[in-house]
Amino acid sequence: MKKIQILLVATLLALVPSAFAQKKSTDTKDNTVVMYIARHGKTILNTMDRVQGWADAPLTPPGVEVAEFLGVGLQDVPFKAAYSSDLGRARQTARIVLDAKGQTNMTITEVPQIRETNFGSYEGEFNPKMWNDAALYLHYKSYKEMMAAMEKDPGLLKDMVDTFKALETLGIGEDYNQVKARGQKALREIAEKEAANGGGNILVVGHGMSIGIFLSDIDSSGKKPDAGHMGNAAVCKVIYKDGKFSLESFGDMSYVEKGKKLSGK
Template sequence: MIKKLVLMRHGQTLFNLRGKFQGVVDSPLTPLGIQQAKTVKPFLDDLPFQFDHAYSSSSERACDTLEIVTNLPYIRLKGLKEWNFGILEGEPEYLHPPFDQYDEYFSTHDGEGRMEVFNRINSTLCSIMEKEDHCNVIAASHGLAMREFVTYWTKDNPSLVPSRFANCIIFIFDYDTETKTFTLIDVHNPFA
């Protein structure tokens, strides 16, 4: 059976605006972040299927975004949270190393390693999609955690992965319950 997963990033936050690391720490949506979510809502409403279940990271920024784009009740899951940056949480983003060094950099600063992030978000999303009554799911998450998930499931065609995961980027996946695999169908990145 083929099911649909719509995975979206939260809207712009105060820490995004101020250039601060925000992994497991939280900051509120800005007025622009709220407007971004309102702007993508018609795209989601026009999809050729209706959502039957909704999930969000337990972070406020993801929950608030999801509440703008759907009226469905939703479940908050820590497995959908952003990469944990350890002692670098809340620090200026100029401390970011090149992306290929994130694994060692954050894990040596009491944060998560790349495989920890991938395993966490992947097992969470697989568990959601394996639920019998879940056919069309929307989930709100975060840029770097989503990047790990999307990159893994598009490894045979990396050109499908946008270089920038802007706020409110939307990925549409098919999930095959027989092979337990995700296939990227579409990307909507209106604020890139």
């Protein structure tokens, strides 16, 4: 009987460190999500300098190439999941990126809420027409003058997007806050889902203007995106941890440049 008691105590003592170790491992589990949010490659409508919001067009050969460069430049970043808007140019870009970096079997989850802004009756119109209409409405002499002012005050983007909605005639355009609300909600849902799955690197492919709007005030510390144009296949790196977002970089073309160099181009 005494031997049995001794063996029982020994067994319990042996299990205690294991139990503590398991609890410690669970308590220190890092569910950080690193989101690589990229703009799509260049399309036919981009090349023709036409408004491309919910209107869509396929990538041009240079658009395919820049997406391939991005994939090669990201080859050292293993993605656990991939998302894109449901517009073809974003979906096509995401597939090219994944294939170029060797993750050919990864599926892409389409999220309509990370679409580009809906420009209503301006869809397919020449960009200078829409932007100059907005500039005059906001009492600037020209689109160029308005853009120069926005470089000094990125907050003017809200006025511009709201003006597009005010001027378009189909009644389906979106204002700034509508775009921001749907996009930020979608990014949070993606981040929470991936955090629950253990965190990791996530690819998200979307659109230039809407990405800037989504990220305009998403950083919990108040950091703002840089003003200016976001190049095709540019990357914004966003960290999600403990329910908060932090903006690490915006409009970063270094991954494309790295991929171009590795490709010998």
